[in-house]
Amino acid sequence: MREVSDKPAAAVSSFTTGLRRWVDAVLYSSTLVAVAATCLTWATFLFWRVHIPGRLAGLIFAATLFLYNIDSVLPYKFRQQAVLSGRKLWMMQHRRELFALALVALAVATLLFWLDGWRHLMLFLGHLAAISLLYSFPVAKIHGRWRALRDFPLLKVFLIAYVWAAITVWVPALYLGKALTAPVVLLLFGRRFFFILALAFVFDIRDYTKDRLSGTRTFPGIFGVKAAKALALLCLLVSALLIPAGITPVHLLVLTIPIVLTGLIVWFADETRPDYYFALLADGVMVVQFLAVYWVV
Template structure:
């Protein structure tokens, strides 16, 4: 009987290992968060009643994938080598991630010109510089990454994400950036800003060691959570003023899910909590809107 149980455990172990490896690759290669960007871009079309442009959504996916893997590309460019053992997943697989960054950049460039996406190239490059400069110094030994600027990083994240997932698709669709559109942008900005604060909580010890002032360092972990919840309340007020029917219910539900994730966030939570749940709140946001309009 015991031999049979041990045999069953041995058969299940490879499956569990493959599953864990797959989840790690999905999360830490930034494919998952790029899917979140894809979903939010599609959501913008749905909210405004415009036809979904898959080339634009794929462009945002690839651009996000490139941006989040530029640190691996930088390390490879400088000839930095990972030490054996005890390294994070992204460090152990930095060569693969550097290749992924280059392939995603090439794909984004091909999509931009092949489908003649109608976004001003200078606008794209400006946001790209902000995104890359967030983690990679734009001038070696002269400038620090933008994330090192006190209290700035969460606003940069919210600004870039809201611009890319709201303004990019609507500009490409030739939609006028009037008050209703800008309210959608503001809602998205507040929602992303609320989630971005969670990563300040996650990185509190690291930021303290690097002497980077963040909101948890200024306000403390608890008050940072309350600030995040307050931003979600502002988001809810805007949703109540601008939406109705099933879309309103969907967005309220998405905010409730995000609120629960914020409420339970702490520095002690494992990194997968943030990679899967905090980022995943954006995908939940898209899913509720998709169900509401289907």
Template sequence: MFFGNIFISGCAFCQFWTTCLLWELPLPLALGLFVFLATFLLYNFDRLLPYKLAQQAAFSNRRAWAEQHKAVIISLMVLAGVGALYLFFKVILFRYNILLLAHLGVLAVLYSLPVLPIRGQLWPLRHIPLLKIFLIAYVWTCVTVWLPLLAYNQPIFSAEAWLFFLRRFLFILPITIIFDIRDVERDRATGTITLPGTIGINKAKFIAWSSLGLFSLLVGLTPPETHRAALWLSAVITGYVVWQTDATKNEYFFSVIADGMMVLQFLLIWLL
């Protein structure tokens, strides 16, 4: 469930649903299911790329699990791909902003595939210095904020929508920094320039806390007033997880606890 990227796909669905709750919109289930399936497909696509499996510096229980269950993962990816395509052509194609979906799809693929000619080599977007965490946070924010708003013809370029977009980005960014801290040794070995590898883990944590502080400030300054306590509590707990983060933590700390902050925020909003 965790190593197979089912849980992270559920995190995407929960953040998608969180937007609906905060905007008091019904859950567009077909679109939410599309988000779940597309997340599952793209995360496993990234994991099974040959050049990533061959990186010995990145080898871990997660990688070993992926190697041992490659046939199962590929079978599930095929099913997810078929389901995502069905939902795209039957439900989404003529109802939502295709340009938005297209640019997100391109970014998601270029993030993993080494096709960009840079310095005489082919690079994926993830290897461009310091870009990785901001790109991940941007794509996640677009998917979980703009798609549910577009489902109900909400003006995504209004001031309210942009502030909400910024809030979500500021919440997701610290979680991406947690994973950069996890990967700091691997990224050094592969020559990837990242935030913790450049300025150090403690300063990277400070940026994560600053992001959560700005998120909390925007929660207090922007409507709606409902669910503010839940959002603030999610920021405090995420800040504590950032504090506890180091590269020696086991896989479940990152795959369950760190990613789980997105599910926790959803549950707090749903329950409080």
């Protein structure tokens, strides 16, 4: 009888373990991040009542997957043993797979880049790629130590917000023939920039101890976690106030939901939170923003 009664429990345990492995793979391989980048780009297209072209969606997804995974396998990531989280442990155990995934994503992104004729924007897209790569690769030797862009004081959050806003707002604008200096494009860029900036502060809070040990001077490390949260909430307020013309009150209410959810994520952010808090909630709220725009349109 005991063997029979143990079977359902064993089945549930096996299912839970398998599910967690799949969730870990999706989150820690940056697949959700790539989905989020694609969704935010799609949301910008939807503002102009156009769906994102399939191959462009594939390009954004693959390029994001490459950049985040190539960053995750860099040697410096594995020298920070003092803050070995479950996420970091998973990445260490799957380092070869992440590197292979990055190479496949790079090949796909390169193919789609050439097929869709983006070569005339090589300089524009190139500077975004350069910032993304040099974010973690050494660019200057300071006091006998090579530093990446992320190591310069207070710079990393602005780099993240700029690249994400440029990719998810300016790329759709260029695809549709919009001028980057057009007021509506600048407004959408600002709204997206401050939204991503708020989320970047959340990840700085997650990396508070790691950044202090590695010598990276971030807002939480210099001014404290409470000050970083206050700045993140201020960024969300600015994002919420940048309202495109013609938005009805009901639609505005729906579009405010992701900002409110992000505010809650900021408010309760702490480096002691589980990895899923950041990898699932903080990244997932970007998909929620897309869903809000999709509902409005």
